[in-house]
């Protein structure tokens with residue numbers, strides 16, 4: 001017990017062990033036939049026999065002999081009646097005290113006097129006996145006193161150990177890793193809560209079983225022999241026929257250089273992969289560098305976006321669905337000085353017209369039936385000091401287009417039912433996959449709003465127009481889903497590549513990613529062939545049979561023909577090659593690499609002839 005808690009509860013060490021000290025008192029009294037008293041440092045009688053048993057709980061005064069022994073910490077032999085003895089002069093009990101003689105010994109624990117153990121004589125026969133054996137009895141009491149101290153130490157240690165064990169078990173059970181401990185023969189001694197969950201097994205079912213009944217993939221004797229920790233070992237657990245793979249770390253438990261067991265900590269590989277996939281995705285997300293694309297159009301797009309990110313001008317991003325409009329909008333926000341402010345996205349096409357106005361501009365309390373108490377801020381207010389992304393702006397109803405135009409002109413909003421304007425500092429990025437110019441002609445979109453929004457217009461070309469990006473994305477998504485799903489698929493057959501390059505990808509990058517995820521999920525080979533493509537993709541080629549037929553040139557052939565044609569058209573000087581690369585939407589370095597890979601530079605006689 002700590003000093004603080006002892007003070008708070010006023011519980012002495014002796015009192016905490018009172019049943020033990022009472023037993024001691026009774027044993028001594030039975031052996032030496034004197035009355036025994038054990039009194040703590042609060043001068044309270046904790047245990048005793050005869051008169052002292054009935055005094056348990058009684059507190060003596062400071063002037064009592066015990067009080068003085070506790071103060072001095074020395075043994076004492078009372079060889080006369082209290083009234084005649086100097087030590088008893090300040091005791092408030094001395095008039096009624098019937099003592100004839102006594103021997104007192106302090107109980108010392110961790111250097112402090114925590115009480116006394118005493119034997120007393122109450123008649124002349126006892127007095128003679130006690131005094132004639134004083135040395136032996138004192139020695140005996142000192143030994144008993146030491147015994148009590150060691151028992152207190154033992155109990156305290158036991159208490160501390162069980163507190164530590166409880167804390168340790170709480171820590172062990174709170175960690176996400178599964179933990180299994182085994183003894184030196186490989187029998188399981190303990191598992192934590194996470195292990196119970198991961199193995200779908202209870203402690204009772206598993207403790208006492210051999211580790212190799214549970215895990216396959218490592219040899220206990222080998223680990224015990226080497227005595228080295230094993231890091232990131234793959235181990236297998238078969239649960240009702242289903243194989244679960246874990247990554248484990250195996251650490252020997254040593255005492256005095258001897259290995260007495262092992263701790264196996266493990267995590268599900270599947271979960272780790274999911275985590276890695278998420279981290280990769282999140283890490284890469286939302287910066288212009290993180291947007292994949294090396295085609296000329298994408299490279300220029302990213303450069304321009306980098307430049308305008310620094311300004312506050314309104315941006316309109318157009319492009320088919322799934323081309324990455326929101327991704328670009330987020331990246332612009334991240335590259336801007338507003339990056340520490342909020343990025344608020346709202347899909348104007350997905351919210352019912354009735355709600356869109358209040359979602360955008362908020363409302364005051366009582367603005368309409370059902371309006372929340374205290375009102376509600378709209379997305380514009382929430383985006384203050386940041387960026388608002390108005391997705392599917394082409395779906396915004398006409399009356400809200402008017403209101404939005406006013407916001408753009410006046411940089412302030414009014415909540416529905418509100419009277420005072422709220423000034424906002426928000427950058428607007430709008431996006432649509434609709435042709436706003438056509439909509440203007442059909443009077444479905446306001447031209448004044450269009451011009452206000454498209455201060456800086458960006459068009460993201462569809463995937464089918466940037467084949468170089470398509471191949472890059474294809475392999476990126478293959479790596480990503482290999483990692484997430486724990487597969488080792490190495491690539492795509494020529495036929496699949498050709499199909500991927502020919503398929504129109506109406507859903508663009510989103511659709512491509514879904515197609516790869518689907519294929520990696522169901523593939524059982526290490527290469528993706530046409531059987532692993534979704535029926536949507538395969539149906540397309542069934543309906544357009546000629547597109548995917550074997551008569552079609554391979555990807556490499558297509559590339560070779562395109563590059564050769566460009567070289568033929570522009571020539572093979574440095575400047576000409578640059579123009580040729582431009583015309584193919586390829587970066588210069590890729591173009592040079594391809595020429596080399598395809599053997600076009602020196603081995604293509606026509607080119608040299610034409611240049």
Ligand SMILES: Nc1ncnc2c1ncn2[C@@H]1O[C@H](COP(=O)(O)OP(=O)(O)OP(=O)(O)O)[C@@H](O)[C@H]1O
Nearest residue numbers: 291292293320321322323324325326327433509510
């Ligand atoms: N260049 C790219 N690199 C990596 N991932 C991309 C790229 N372009 C798009 N994606 C991914 O494709 C998916 C669709 O992107 P996003 O939502 O930005 O498209 P969108 O044009 O806004 O679509 P919609 O018009 O349907 O709202 C997202 O998962 C995005 O991360």
